[in-house]
Amino acid sequence: MSPLPSLILEKEKGGSFIIREASHSYLRLIEGIADDVIGISFADLIFNSRFVFQEPELLKSAPDKVTGTSNSDKLIQRVKRRDNGEYRFWLIETQSLPADAANNAVFVLQTVTDITESIMAGEIRQEGGVNDSKNPGKASLHTHPDAVFSIDLQGRFLRANDSLLKLAECGEDDILSTSFLLFIVPEEQEIALDLFNTALKGEVIHFEINTITSKGNRKHLAVTNIPMVVNGTVAGVYVLAKDITVEYLVRQELAEEQRQREASVNRMYEALDSITDGFISLDYNWIITYWNSASERIFGINREDLIGKNLWDVYPPSKHQDFYSAYQKALYEKVVVRFSTYSARFNKHFDVSVYPSDEGLSIYFHDYSEKVEIEKKIRESAEKYDLISKATSDAIWDFDFAADSVTWNKGVKEIFGYSDQVTSFQWWEDHIHPEDAPEVINSIKKLIASKASFWQKEYRFRCNDGTYRYVLDRGFLMLNDQDEVVRIIGSMQDISRIREKERELQESLLLYKLVTNVTSDAIYEWDLNTNKIQWNESIGPLFGYDKSDDPSLEHWWVDKMHPQDLEKVHAVLMDAIEHKLDRLKREYRFRCSDGKYKFIKDSCTIIYQDEKAVKIIGAIKDINDLKRANAENERLVNLINKVNNLIIISDPDMRILWVNEAFVSHCGYSREEVYGKTPMELLHGEETNAETVALLKAQLGRGQSFSGELVNYTKNGEKYWIHLNCTPVFDEDDGFKGFVAVSNVITERKEREGRLQKQTAALRNIAWLSSHEVRKPAANILGILALLRHADMQEEVNEYVGLLEQAAEELDRIVRDISRKINSIEIE
Known part of the structure; x- marks a missing residue:
């Protein structure tokens, strides 16, 4: 190459x-x-x-x-x-x-x-009189799309290609020998001069700069300054300049958009810092990116100590499994997850809402511990009231004065059913209950006039379905540098359930008074601080005592307990209080006014205050008749358990309610394993006759009795036969209550019948052999003997004798075969 x-x-x-x-x-x-x-x-x-x-x-x-x-x-x-x-x-x-x-x-x-150096050096050679034919880059240099030029030591233009002249919007005569600084915007001329001097020191410099043309138009250029070295000495600077004005403007626009986005995020964070709920955000790698002020207060950790750290490094999943599972589900399944939990670490109750996004997770924590405490006090004071207050997610709003617009988060839809995210201030006013509107709107006007930092109001707000919900609305005022109100950021909390619970509490108190007056049970209220006991009117009819007795003292009650039960009853109560149990049930004997004892059931609730038992509220029920009935039932069950039959009691759907000991012993199932299941599920198998089962279901479905034989299977798969008698059970009002099935195990009988059937078949086979197989050789013998009587020649006699011997042997073989089969039969 x-x-x-x-x-x-x-x-x-x-x-x-x-x-x-x-x-x-x-x-x-x-x-x-x-x-x-x-x-x-x-x-x-x-x-x-x-x-x-x-x-x-x-x-x-x-x-x-x-x-x-x-x-x-x-x-x-x-x-x-x-x-x-x-x-x-x-x-x-x-x-x-x-x-x-x-x-x-x-x-x-x-x-x-x-040829970079050749192109640059080519200009010097041209100026020094070198022929163009030795400068291969010369022609393309003048037509190059970017500006290419040279500057002397004083910063004056020596050479310029067509692209520079076009960029500068002037002719060659207008630019040569003039200073390059004339084409630099005034505010950047000092920078341009420093960069020029750096190139004169022998360094290649890349930079961007703003220029101005001869017609006053601004351009943004990407520039490279290259030292011009002649005979080892820097004689000037070669410059390559590319017009990147469009790219520069795009970058400026993007930078402005980024600035606006950052400003928007900052406003959002301001709103999130104004809410009472905790809010944090995580990226896809579980890194904490935001932690609002409420979260600092709730969790007692400064955001500076957390932002940038992995959440699970701070709160290990093993100790916060419910949070970990919910966050995993929201992040990877892209679903909103809401749950309520108690954090032992912070001793707080939380409603948590986890929202997935393209960046990671947004998480709201609503601390409803105070509501739990209020609920506890209401329940204790009402003594019958069980209030569970579930905190709701706030509807966050941002009222922009200049735009006259209110921006809502998703809470406006979750609480009120509205899908609009941006509304007018008038829209908010129009949805306030007419009876509440004047006072609420006037309070807002006072807030704006006084420029107070905080506003709070309770009122009714109309939902999308036309109903109203009670809300607790809080807002924070924001002022600009001129001390003018620019926005109010706040949150609306749904407190309808609290208002409803207050109404229910009043109704519950009224109901409590009514119940204590109409029930046959003896209702009591025992104040442990004063040892005074209050009873309802049923104490008289139940035990025969009149108002001349004073049942308000503890010793009156204790004296009426059976001596054999007193110590145990007292010990159970003391143990419940020691372990802070709030529910207690006891059974003991109580002496009536005629001196006889009744079995009673005492069910009570223990109320604590500051970890101390202060009151007991309970009801005493007469269970004397029930005790006798239970005793009779126990005797009946013991009797049924002693029989050998398998007994099943089932409901109308044939689901098992009870089985006797014989069933448990024979079938191998415990009572816990069979309760709630049908006999078909547990006992039927491969050889269970389907037609018999269908008949069984049909008759039982019509409420009729059934009797028949059936194959069942034990728990370990062992087959057995039963004779089943199943009878429907009706109550005294002819109401169908279920079935009683009594089964006799007949496996031995069925096996004996099978053996008798086999013996009968064998005997029939022997009879057939006797009547058919024996006749053939016997007939042969009789025929040969008849022929033998008429034989004249010895040779013929000998032949008949041989045939006679063969027939005799055949008859002997058949007789032995019949004897063997008879011996093989096992006589029952």
Whole structure:
């Protein structure tokens, strides 16, 4: 190959050229390696290398121009490095090589000469009287699309190509010998002069600068200053300048857009800092990118200590599994995840909303611990009230005074059902309940007039479906430098449930009074601080005591307990209080006014305050009759468990409610394994007769009894036969309650019947042999004897005797066979 940087290209069938060889000098020129170049298309090299070519399409077409000719194609290309923007000039010569006729291959040789210095030096030689024919870059220099010129030591123009004259909007006579600073905008002339002096010190400089044409038009140029060295001395500066005004303006627009985006993000962060809920944002690598003020307050950690760190390094997943699972689901499944949880680490209750985005996750934390505490106090004071307050996500709003617009987050849809993200201020006013609107709107006006920093109001707000919800609305005022109100940023919290709970509380208190007056149970309220007990009216009818007794004291109650139960009842109560249990059930005997004892069930709720039991509220029910019934049922169950039959009791859907001990012992299933399942699921198998099962289901489905024989299977797969009697059960009102199935295991009988069937078949076979097989040789013997009586010759007699012997042997064989079969039969 040529010692110059060169390539050998081969034309493919599709018409494109592939690089087959590259010289070492070429690889050094493009700063590449052979593996990255050889074998790729010539077009890929042009468009994807470290260099940007001035006319890539013209360069790409050069091999096609010379293919099959003796001509060569020469191009001078301005080449720009992608990494640092440095410009060079290359002379690229392309010529055809002899074709490979055997393989029908077409090859092209391309050589590259770096003529940057030659082009620059060519101007000096021209000025010194050197002939143009010795300056190969001269012609292309004047027609080069970029400005190429030289400047003397005083900064005056020496030479200028056509592109510079066009760029400067003046003629050659107007520019030569004038200072280049005249074409630099005044505010950047000092910078331009410093860069010029740097080039005079022998350094190549790349920079961008703003210029002004002779007609006053501004241009933005990418410039390269190259020292002009003559006989070892810097005699001036060569300059390459490219007009990148359009690119510069685009960059400026992009920078302005970026600035506006950053300003928008800052406004958003201001809004997020104004809300009472915690808000954090994460990128796709779990890196914390934002942590608002509420999060600092809730979690007690400054944002400076967290932003930029991996969330799971700060809060290990093993200790925050519910958070970890929810965040994983939201991030990778792209779904909104909401959940409520309690954090032992922070001793707080949270409603968490996790929103996925293109950047990662946005997470809201609503601390509703205070509401939990309020709920607890309401429940304790009401003694019957169970309030679970679920905090709602706030609707965040941003009221822009100048635009008269209110921007909402997704909360306006989740709470109120509106899809609009931007509304007018009037829209907000129109949706306030007419009874609340005057006061709310007046409070806003006062806020604006006083320029107070904070505003809060409770009112009713209309939803998209026409209903109203109670909201707690908070807002923060923002002023500009002129102390003018520019916006209010705030949040609306749905407190409808709290208002509803307050109403329910009042109703619950009323209901409690009504219940205590109508129930047959004895309701009591025991104040542990005073040891006073209040009873409802049922204490009299239940135990026979009248108002002359004083049941308000603890000892009255304790004295009525059965002596054998007293110690245990007291111990159970003390244990419940020690372990902070809030529910307790006890059964014991209580003495009536006639001196007899009743079994009672005492169900109570223990109320604590500051970890101390302060009150017990309960109800006492008479279970005397129930106890007797249970005892009778236990005796009945014990009796059923002693029988050998397999007994199943099922519901109307044939699902098992109870089985006896014989069933458990025979089938191998525990009661826990069979409850809720059907006998068909557990006991039927391959040899269970489908027709019998269908008949069973049909009759039971009609509420009729069934009796039949069936194959069942034990838990370990052992087959057994049963005789099943299944009877429907009805209550006293003829209501269908289920079935009772009683099964007798008849496996031995069925096996005995099978053996008898086999014996019968064998005996039938022997009878057939006796009646058919024996007759044939017997008939032969009788016939031969008849012939023998009429035989005249000894020879004939001998023949008949031989036949007689054969028939006798056949008869003997058949008799032995019958005897063997008879001996093989096992007589039942």
